[in-house]
Amino acid sequence: MEERKARTVCCIGDVHGYISKLQSLWSNLESCIPRLDFDSALIIFLGDYCDRGPDTRLVIDFLVSLPFRYPRQKHVFLSGNHDFAFAAFLGAIPQPQDGSEFREGWKEYEMSEEREGWYREEGYQGMHLQGRRWAGKITVRFNTIKGTEYQGSIYDAEPTFKSYGVPHGSSDLLRAVPEEHKKFLTDLVWVHEEDNVCIETSDGVKTGRLIAVHAGLQKGKKVEEQLSSLKAKDTRIPKVEALSGRKSVWDIPEELTEPPTIVVSGHHGKLHIDGLRLIIDEGGGLENNPVAAIILPGLKIVRDTDPLVKQ
Structure with missing residues (x-):
């Protein structure tokens, strides 16, 4: 990585249907970053x-509006x-390129x-497996890993159905979601x-490649093969590890250590900064946890709960 002029990069963690948290976080980002x-x-x-969270519909409305409200930003x-599971239920994912069927x-x-x-x-x-799981009705009430009750399905999708005005598991959602949201x-x-993303390190500000992926990249599998599959949206795979994995995608693959690459993710329900591995998901979809973002190059953490002066 070579030193160069820094560009502001904001990586925003999992919002999970909380519009008030997203709005507050966005206001705080505007307040603490110079306007230009x-x-x-x-x-x-x-x-x-x-x-x-209760406001998936409003969250997507907010996200869809950003390119119009901030035309000079890159989103x-x-x-x-x-x-992915929500999109799979709606039929908003591509069919497998090899002609196979999702039921396989x-x-x-x-x-x-x-x-x-x-x-x-x-x-x-x-329907793709994850769409069926997302809209399903789980038969147990308690998620022992998270210590919370399931909300409708294994994905806690009931609040999303309700945000569009339909009961959980209802096929009416197929018609209730606006076309603009399906396109999103x-x-x-x-x-x-x-x-050319800059990041502060113990050796000063360095510039190099950044890879952003929801959960992470797998160790032990060739990185370029993984990237190729992810860019192609290979829907033959019933469970995409880079979107839903845990331990297998926690660390940076050794291939990306030379030249060093920043790998940033959400997903894991933790705020974890270890060198160039950035995991930004302090909220984890839990009501009482903040939604966080990280600002590069300085690695500044901003939360929706920060007592910053709103513009």
């Missing part, structure tokens, strides 16, 4: 806009695993179908690469 820098910033949303909207991906996980109560109503026959979900990218 903010107006020309690269804004990367790290995914998971829906589920858990990147990554797909999270929740957004059900088999690997069919032992979970009864417990997770997979969706079996209108359109399910041609269709256009989400699974990975974003950006060159």
Whole structure:
């Protein structure tokens, strides 16, 4: 990495349907970044806009409006695993390029179908596995890992249905979601690469490549093959590890250590900054947790709860 003039980059963690948190975080970012820098910033949303919180519809309205309200900014909207599942239910993901059917991906996980109560109503026959899981009706009430009650499905999708005015699991959602929102979900990218991103290190400000992906990249698999699959939105895969993995995608693959690459993600329900590995998901979709963002090059953390003066 070579030193060069810094550009402002904001990476925003998982919003999960909380419009008031998103609005407050955005106001705080505007307040703490110089106006010219903010107006020309690269804004990367790290995914998971829906589920858990009550206002998915309003969150997507807000995101859709940004390119019109801030035309000089560059906006990147990554797909999270929740957004992918929401899009899969709506039919807003591409068909497999090899001509295979989504139902072929059900088999690997069919032992979970009864417990997770997979969706079996209108359109399910041609639906990707994650769409069926997202709109399903889980048969257990308590998520022992998170210590919270499930909201409708394994994805906590009930609040998203309600935000569009329909009951959880209802096929009416297929007609209730506006076309503008379907297009937004269709256009989400699974990975974003950006060159000439600056970051402060113990050796000074360095400039290099940044890769943003919701959960991370797998160690032990060739990075370029992973990137190629993610850019192509390979929907043959019933569970995309880069969007939904945990331990397998936590660290930076060794391939990316020379030249050093920044890898930024959300997803993990933690705020974790370790060298060039940035995980920005302090909220985790929980009501009482803040939504956070990180500003590069200085690694400044901004939260919706920060007591900053609003403009």
